Amino acid sequence: MSDGVAVVRTDGSWAMRNPASVALLGGVTSGTGTIADPGHYGLFHPDGTPLPDADMAHTRALAGEDVHNMELLVRNSGVPDGRIVSVSARRLLGDDGVVVVFHDVTAERRQRDELASFAGVVAHDLLNPLTTIDGWAENLDDTLRGMPDTAAQRDATDSLSRIVRASGRMRHLINDLLAYTTTRNAVIAPVDVRLRDLVVDVTTARGDLAASGATPAPLFALGRLHDVHADPVLLRQLVDNLIGNAVKYTAPGVVPRIEICSVRIEGDLVRVEITDNGIGIPAGQHEAIFNNFHRAHRSGGYAGTGLGLAICKRIVERHGGSIIATDNPGGGSRFVFTLPKATRREVAHAVKANARS
């Protein structure tokens, strides 16, 4: 078989392994019958950072964790160009070791990364002509305003406003595509963040935005919010996306009421919940909404691209957490995600996401 399979005893020695498991590691073996340190095999995280001993799949599985599709970069004299291997590991029944499975995903990852960077370049290049369209539309608007109020002038103004709206939608889509490709590729720089400060910032901005338009100001109720260990820029994007959706997907005339709180859970994680009183998610679509371009409310005039939640999922997963959507028992939706807890007890105030631009 082309997948590698190995059984590792509790003392770190191999009980068995198939030829593919050796080949996938570039033919490098410890020569002792016991697994050597990750540096010996040239094992790295996919972003090229060295893999610590404690992150080895068999070590984590021996500690009781189910390791599922953990991606590793293998680079050594046997595979000088590097190979991306997906590794899964779990304890055997009877506690006498772990089974480790290796699967080569190099081709898939390269293709995915190429597509993502292609999308990024295209999105970036599309912004230029769009800016030109907006500029000329503004020009035309000025000209039309200076013309006498006739049926033809009103017709032209109406057509122009449609062009401007379409261009706004396109800008939104392009920016989402760019955000999606950057959250995919950017190296994350996690630090301890005061989640409460960040949520206060985001909710205040949302209130200001509502005040500047004609929409009712959303009501926010903040419960306990624990400090987390995350990339502040991506965390802001995550929270802003979820709160933005919670405000957006409410029925006309309903004042959005949004509760945000967190709890500490096992595994050094913080679980954050964002609950709204909105229109809710149609049955059977609670998972699909996290797919690229999936929109559950196409009618009803809710603008969007269907990329926001895919970005959120990506951000949470890059931090080792998970995200789900459920129904709010009181009507509306609840988004629940996990992130690592802060490493220090007290986190300094005002870790501003925009400080890293």
Ligand code: ADP
């Ligand atoms: P969009 O740009 O369409 O808002 P998202 O990826 O952010 O894209 O969300 C995907 C879909 O999930 C939305 O089109 C909407 O149908 C649904 N959705 C997201 N958030 C909520 C929410 N808070 N309440 C109800 N439906 C939601």
